[in-house]
Amino acid sequence: MRLHTSVGDGSYGDEMRFIATADWQLGMTASYLTAEARPRFAQARLDVIRAIGELAAERAVDFVLVCGDVFESNQLDRQVVLRAFDALRAVAVPVYLLPGNHDPLDSASIYTSATFRDRCPDHVHVLAEPGPVTVLPGVEVVAAPWSNKAPLCDLVARACADLGPSDDVIRIVAGHGVVDTLNPDRDSLAAISVAALQAQVDAGRIHMCVLGDRHSTTQVTERIWYAGAPEVTDRDETDPGNVLVVDIDTAQPAARVAVERVHVGRWEFEVAARELGSVEDVDALVGWLDGHSGKDRTAIWLKLSGTLSVRDKARLDAALEEQAEIFGSVLIWERHYDLSVVPDDCDFGDLGLTGFADDAVRELVQMAGCEPGGAEAQDALGLLYRLTEASR
Ligand SMILES: [Mn+2]
Known part of the structure; x- marks a missing residue:
């Protein structure tokens, strides 16, 4: 683990730091833009990956976590994937991609396409399996990937179901979808239960939860956040264009998490x-x-x-x-x-x-x-x- 010693009064110890983001929606079309603007807007969605890479270097983060809808759909030109990889090479730290509802890990998944398999850079990893994966010594990401477009359960609760005590490990949940407290359709089977997730936080089994799906950056509870889309996608978004820089105190992960929203979008x-x-x-x-x-x-x-x-x-x-x-x-x-x-x-x-x-x-x-x-x-x-x- 790369350790960051805090400056200032030294009241807390070493830290691990990562960038949380989601909903890149690479390959989305924007029919409402002029013909001249459309390719520039598509380019901006790639440029923002490079901006994330610059921020990652500037803040010396340990990794980048992308919580779903990396791609707009599973049916995209190979050009979109190749250009995404080219942009991702500008990110010098490991990048973890979670399949979301737009890019689920189904039989036609973009993540299992020949282009993806053959050309994916070594530092880019797909969170294909539900449950914890070690991303750094002492740090786990608990992934809740979508395996189809219509899950029949709370995927985040399922991914967290068998977590044991987190004595020597920092745990970050990566999920995608609507939380029940913000969902008008509360009976939806796939809604993410905030109460269940918060219970995991309160029990000290997880230390931070990053979600995708809501494109406006949104704090749900102290440690449950929607990162939001790094580049705007729709006129009804209230706070798009951000990523989160998350600091967790490695000595006392339950005691302190600092979340900073950083604006990276240009549109x-x-x-x-x-x-x-x-x-x-x-x-x-x-x-x-x-x-x-x-x-x-x-x-x-x-x-x-x-x-x-x-x-x-x-x-x-x-x-x-x-x-x-x-x-x-x-x-x-x-x-x-x-x-x-x-x-x-x-x-x-x-x-x-x-x-x-x-x-x-x-x-x-x-x-x-x-x-x-x-x-x-x-x-x-x-x-x-x-x-x-x-x-x-
Ligand atoms: Mn999305």
Whole structure:
């Protein structure tokens, strides 16, 4: 074991240290990003492995533990696996991979594919068997791998079932799945019982439990944590982009565990709700987008409501189209869209329309206030406005 002598007042002894992470979801596709941004986002998921390697060196950790969903699925191009291995070579310490619900150890597992078997670097290990495995002298990881997509029991409880006293060993549980205290479906057979796990902690049989599945870093109890995804995967995540650096006092593992969350992710997914009622509101939204840092690594979902004139809506559409070229993506979230376009007298009065075009505008203005067809008429007015303005 590599021992870390603490600095400061020396009130605790030597330590073992590891990085806890999960849910790398390598190979995931992101259809909501622009075509240009998608490969950059995929690359970011690999780059974060290198960032973890740098952090591992900086903090002199003993190993890296990845608690499930390393891969988005068991059916991925060999390119994803080969690139993952290339990135993993930048991690100088042993790396332990736990199969999760996306990458279970079933008959079609990516972990048993020819590419994986033939090309896996020597320092990368798959936690294929449930139960304890010695990762360092005096340190065990108690693994709870998924062997299929629909387990019929609490895999973590099962992996811990036969643990004896931990007199001379530090034990870290590696699991994946939803804990019962956070699961709306409490009757789910596979839910991880927090009470059962905490009882193992209280009995001193385990000293830390790291879980995957929840992509937001979450502390469940003092020693039960979801590491979270090191790079964001979904707009509903509250605290993604982190890994955990875990210190355990080797002399008194039951006495002290220190968990530090370290941000390593570079992408940001953001949801913004705006009520728009004037050109000033439109300009404020555009100004907010303009001032955003890291646009090329940011995806924005807009929840828009309110009422705009045709002219102001056209200004908004043009600005959002432009911003969408710069950001990873700028999307209007359809399910939360409640923006009405109400033609006012100024909208078309200045454009000098005559004849057929003028008739069309009058007809669309009438339709815009009615159902069905109101929304389509509003869109058509906006388009007509922008085309007319552009051709002037
Ligand atoms: Mn996951």
